[in-house]
Amino acid sequence: MDDRTMRVRIMPAGDVPGVATSRQWPLSTLVAYLFDGRSCDEVRELLAVGEGIAHGNLVSWTPLSLSAQELSAIESRFPKPHPAPALSYERAAFVELDMPALQPTLSVPIRGDQPLVEGIAQRAAYLSFDYGPWADVYVSTLTREEAAELLADPARRVHDAGEAELAKRIIGEDDAALRFAVPRPESPPPWREPRV
Secondary structure, three states: OOOEEEEEEEOOOOOOOOEEEEEEEEEHHHHHHHHOOOOHHHHHHHHHHEEEEEEEEEOOOOOOOOOHHHHHHHHOOOOOOOOOOOOOHOOEEEEEEOOOOOOOOEEEEEEEHHHHHHHHHHEEEEEEEEEOOOOOEEEEEEEEHHHHHHHHHHHEEOOOHHHHHHHHHHHOOOOOEEEEEOOOOOOOOEEEEEOO
């Protein structure tokens, strides 16, 4: 296992005001942080560049090259999928309506405390452990009626940047799914600072 320590600079990305902070992270923590919606090859490319955006932050470090085998060795220490854990949807870090269901190109945040969501959660299937949100992911396909109801009621949605209106226009053409990301209390993200 690569035990290098990396000096990482983190600053809010875009127009979000904030102060840059520096952290000393094990290389494995930086790799985990960069898996935010990325594949192994994309993480390797980003490591070689020395900067990128992850979790809404601009992150920079001294560029380094890792082979696919070295990255796989680091990744092998990350949490593994559970055999078949039950969904505790009330612990979900986020709930999103995805379109199309299997390879989403559009996601709309949905409030998890809605009765319709509770019913959908009961039939959700376990998908995998996702390093991006650092959580177990569950998915339940939606009927067109369920998707339309979730999208039509602003009280059911979390604020979005127009994705809901676009999704409402194409709901008849694509299938949809509700995706739940549930963090593991016993395996917090390695980049999270321990609470004192």
